[in-house]
Amino acid sequence: MGDQLKLFGSWGSPFSVRVENALKLKGIQYEYFEEDLSNKSPLLLQYNPVHKKVPALVHNGKPIVESLVILEYIDETWKGNHPILPQDPYEKAMARFWAKFVDEKCMPALSKTIWSMGDQYEKDKAEAVKLLRVLENEISGKKFFGGESIGLVDISANFIAYWYRGPLQEALGLDVFTKDEFPNLWKWAEDFVNDSVINQNLPPKEKLIAAFPPPYLGEHLVAFFKSRLASSQVGG
Amino acid sequence: MGDQLKLFGSWGSPFSVRVENALKLKGIQYEYFEEDLSNKSPLLLQYNPVHKKVPALVHNGKPIVESLVILEYIDETWKGNHPILPQDPYEKAMARFWAKFVDEKCMPALSKTIWSMGDQYEKDKAEAVKLLRVLENEISGKKFFGGESIGLVDISANFIAYWYRGPLQEALGLDVFTKDEFPNLWKWAEDFVNDSVINQNLPPKEKLIAAFPPPYLGEHLVAFFKSRLASSQVGG
Numbered sequence: 001m002g003d004q005l006k007l008f009g010s011w012g013s014p015f016s017v018r019v020e021n022a023l024k025l026k027g028i029q030y031e032y033f034e035e036d037l038s039n040k041s042p043l044l045l046q047y048n049p050v051h052k053k054v055p056a057l058v059h060n061g062k063p064i065v066e067s068l069v070i071l072e073y074i075d076e077t078w079k080g081n082h083p084i085l086p087q088d089p090y091e092k093a094m095a096r097f098w099a100k101f102v103d104e105k106c107m108p109a110l111s112k113t114i115w116s117m118g119d120q121y122e123k124d125k126a127e128a129v130k131l132l133r134v135l136e137n138e139i140s141g142k143k144f145f146g147g148e149s150i151g152l153v154d155i156s157a158n159f160i161a162y163w164y165r166g167p168l169q170e171a172l173g174l175d176v177f178t179k180d181e182f183p184n185l186w187k188w189a190e191d192f193v194n195d196s197v198i199n200q201n202l203p204p205k206e207k208l209i210a211a212f213p214p215p216y217l218g219e220h221l222v223a224f225f226k227s228r229l230a231s232s233q234v235g236g
Numbered sequence: 237m238g239d240q241l242k243l244f245g246s247w248g249s250p251f252s253v254r255v256e257n258a259l260k261l262k263g264i265q266y267e268y269f270e271e272d273l274s275n276k277s278p279l280l281l282q283y284n285p286v287h288k289k290v291p292a293l294v295h296n297g298k299p300i301v302e303s304l305v306i307l308e309y310i311d312e313t314w315k316g317n318h319p320i321l322p323q324d325p326y327e328k329a330m331a332r333f334w335a336k337f338v339d340e341k342c343m344p345a346l347s348k349t350i351w352s353m354g355d356q357y358e359k360d361k362a363e364a365v366k367l368l369r370v371l372e373n374e375i376s377g378k379k380f381f382g383g384e385s386i387g388l389v390d391i392s393a394n395f396i397a398y399w400y401r402g403p404l405q406e407a408l409g410l411d412v413f414t415k416d417e418f419p420n421l422w423k424w425a426e427d428f429v430n431d432s433v434i435n436q437n438l439p440p441k442e443k444l445i446a447a448f449p450p451p452y453l454g455e456h457l458v459a460f461f462k463s464r465l466a467s468s469q470v471g472g
Contacts, residue, residue, distance in 0.1 A: 069332045076325040089312040090298055096305045
């Protein structure tokens with residue numbers, strides 16, 4: 001009551017969308033400010049002086065940054081609807097472990113496959129596949145990572161479930177996260193993106209493809225993608 | 237009561253010592269198993285199959301790994317003595333933010349200065365100094381990062397307060413974290429390592445220097461240190 005909640009985000013950033021996912025799942029009202037990542041607002045720089053990045057959540061004037069930190073803050077502050085972390089300390093530790101694994105291991109490894117070609121691509125693919133196998137094993141027998149409803153790990157892995165699996169792989173012709181190789185993880189990803197709340201809260205595929213490289217990867221990728229397309233046409 | 241608590245650690249690892257710091261501050265009894273990092277025990281590999289690293293805390297048969305995840309687990313499970321995280325959700329978010337900053341930014345940047353020489357060292361030093369300035373600013377006016385008593389951020393920054401500031405800088409002749417440049421952070425580091433509990437729970441300096449490179453940095457550093465020493469002798 002009387003809470004003022006502002007989110008400074010970027011529509012194409014999975015980190016930013018993580019926070020929107022959580023707020024929407026909990027049914028929390030907030031005011032959204034779209035940042036131009038090539039010309040960040042003075043407010044964003046004021047709220048996140050250390051990293052100068054989206055997302056920044058500002059609650060009654062107080063800023064919280066780093067998406068995983070924000071997700072925990074949201075869950076602790078609005079305990080009611082749709083818990084994002086489990087209550088049990090051990091289960092909570094497991095959720096934190098897997099979210100960290102997604103953030104620190106899987107996302108960098110998958111991102112590498114976007115950059116690389118030829119032998120390097122095969123190497124990077126092998127590493128990414130190894131990490132996805134760990135997730136494939138972990139999700140086996142469960143609907144979501146935390147059980148029956150969407151939680152911290154699922155939200156943290158939105159890049160895998162949506163950005164990477166769909167638009168990125170298709171546009172770039174990658175074959176890393178495939179349905180054949182990862183049936184359980186594929187099913188999880190479908191359940192996640194088809195969730196009635198999440199579904200309303202993901203950037204449209206066409207808009208993402210048109211805007212590649214996604215803002216969070218930086219503009220220097222434009223040249224790379226162009227050369228990749230050119231060389232695949234020449235080679236193909 | 238009836239709790240069985242085992243810690244698989246390595247005496248020279250700041251990550252491992254973080255967990256010991258927290259358990260000792262809270263006065264929790266545990267059984268300690270020293271791991272040989274060049275020949276890890278089957279139990280460690282069983283408890284941490286994903287990362288295969290120390291520390292691993294095993295509570296009544298259930299493993300928790302990743303030092304920051306373990307610290308939060310300890311604080312949630314043994315709420316009584318010496319809270320490690322603040323209770324207020326906003327203060328808690330701030331503690332998590334700074335612990336993450338230390339882990340993901342400061343430690344890699346400081347570690348780089350250990351590896352590099354000449355112009356590269358000057359570049360790496362400049363980056364590390366920039367990050368330490370952020371901490372210098374944050375600690376200004378406070379005894380510890382969380383206030384009057386040692387908390388999550390202080391424990392997470394034990395590498396900066398002890399390993400790096402003392403043994404590493406001295407043995408390698410580095411001039412990154414100096415008292416002149418960082419008076420507040422230096423005072424904080426002294427208060428931290430002189431705390432009556434922490435003080436009993438840090439690896440002896442001579443033992444660390446004799447064992448350089450620290451186990452967590454890998455054996456390939458041995459050759460580097462030898463060449464560094466050789467070239468500095470040649471260079472006069």
